[in-house]
Amino acid sequence: MNVFNINLPVVGVQFNILILVLIGFCVGVIAGFFGEGGGWFVTPALNIFGFPMAYAIGTCLSNIFGQSIGATKRHQRMGNIDWKLGLISVTVSIVGFEIGSQVVLALEKTGNAGNIIRWCYVVFLSGLSCFMFYDYFVLQKRQLNDENEIPGTPVEDIQPCRSKIAERLYIIKLPPMISFPISQIKAVSLWIIIAIFLCTGFCSGLLGIGGGFIIMPTLIYLIGLPTIIAVGTSLITVLFSSAYGCFIYAVNGRVELVAAVILLIGASIGVQIGATAVKYIKGYGIRLLFAIMIAFAALSVITEQFYKMTGKSFFQTMAEIILLGTALIITTIILSKLYIEIRKERGRY
Amino acid sequence: MSIKKIIALLLLCIVIACAFNNSYAGDVGGKEVTSLDHKVDTTNLSGVNLWIADLYNNNKLMYAIVVTLVMAALGTTMAFGTDLILKMFGMDVTKISHRE
Known part of the structure; x- marks a missing residue:
């Protein structure tokens, strides 16, 4: 396999190009x-x-920046992006992010920042995952039975399955009101949108994560976007935050350009396939897979926390295996589903 | 929104980043990355690797600009390229109807 090894000049290590492309x-x-x-x-x-x-x-942020250009372009073409909402989310989230970062700096002075933030991460991911499972297995079934199970209803007449939380927020008529036609939102208070994105930005700053992980479920459950519009719109936040992160880390000399380029080659192919798969999988299917993914991410953080508490390297290895295994399994599921649906569409089944 | 507007907004982000912040970068758990004087050993390097290493050693700001532009250009090129390839395989890449 040495023939596939390349020299990464900045980090100064030999790396197998096939592994980089696979990760990407x-x-x-x-x-x-x-x-x-x-x-x-x-x-x-x-x-x-x-x-x-x-x-x-x-290096990861640089790759995310490059791949999110391709993903945004693809989702834009499929009509999945609400630019108006996306740009509001980017602008307001920056303020929330800075507040979250300041809280982290304050926690660092107490000397216990890592521990507190990891537990916040666990609570956040576990809570979100549980809610999404509950939403999938209980709420959406109930809602579908109540609203859409009228025989003969044309598909275009079926109303989007909005969360109850979003519908309650629409009732608050605090001016100025704003509409998002692409997201099928007729009127919502701008203050509510600002408050929501301030909170998501704060969580991003506190937990140190890019944004997509938080923004996507927020758009679905708090603002009431259809799932695939939420997927496309959250990419705007990812695009801008990763562009910023890429530049800042590169100025500090922490980007390995050669590795980032190779990762991006793999990622660019993957991202087009992933975005295309959205077309073939129902919104609630996407939510279920997302819930499974963040449940395992939470499990990985808990395992990592055990390592920090006990010092046993077994837990660290387990945390890494859980993360990599989850990513590989989720990728395989998406590809399999896409393959099956394309075969079905072409009438081979 | 046109591609020109997106690029203009991205450039604005980079300018803001330059103006306000060139020493901070957060990651998971809010760890801070400080500047370091790491220099790449160029004795065994040649070609593109040597050019990258020289750029890295001599001018971090230029290195950052090159990294950002390369990733943006490659991301855009690959997006168009893979779009064409997917079309060749018969995958529909146009607007879709939404199903929950």
Whole structure:
């Protein structure tokens, strides 16, 4: 396999080009499908294969920036992006992000920041995952039975399955009101939108994650977007935050350009396939896979926390295996589903 | 929104990043990355690797601009390229109807 090894000049390590392309491909599929960056997977993967953590983060952000251009273009073409809402989310989230970052700095002075933030991460991911499972297995079945099970109803007349939380927020008529036609939202208070994105930005700053992980479920459950519009629109936040992160890390010399380019080649192919798969999988199917993914991400953080508490390297290895395994399995599921649906569409089944 | 507007907004982000912040970069858990004087050993390097290493050693700002532009250009090129390839395989890449 030495023939596939390349020299990465900045980090100064030999790396197998096939592994880089595979990591890029997996993260591309996941990013295109869920409308997020996939940093939760690439950063530890690069770190496991010998990148120092800061270089792994910087290289990952550069890759996310490149791949999110392709994902945004693809979702734009499929009509999945609400630019108006996306640009509001980017602008307001920056303010929330800075507040979250300041809280982290304050926590660092107490010397216990890592521990507190990891537990916040666990609570956030576990809570969100449980809610999404509940939504999938209980709420949406009930809602479908109540509203859409009228025989003979044309598909175009079926109303989007909005969350109850979003519908309650629409009732608050605090001016100025704003509409988002692409997202099928007739009127919602601008203040509510600002408050929601301030909170998501704060969570991003506190937990140090790019945004897609938080924005996508927020758009679905709090603002009431259809799932695939949420996937496309959350990519705007990912695009801008990763562009910023890429530049800042590169200025600090923490980006390995050669690795980032190779990752991007794999990711660009993956991202187009992932974004195309959205077309073939129902909105609630996407939500279910997302819930499974973040449940395993939470499990990985809990395992990592055990390592920090006990010092046993077994837990660290387990955390890494859970992360990489989850990414590979989710990628395989998406590809399999896409393949089956395309075969069905072409009438081969 | 046109591609020109997107590029203009991205450039604006980069300018803001330059103006306000060139020493901070957050990651998971809010760890901070400080500047470091890491220099790449160029003795065994040649070609593109040597050029990248020289750029990295001599001018970090230029290195950052090159990294950002390369990723943007490659991301855009690959997006168009893979679009064509998917079309060749018969995958529909146009507007879709939404199903929950």
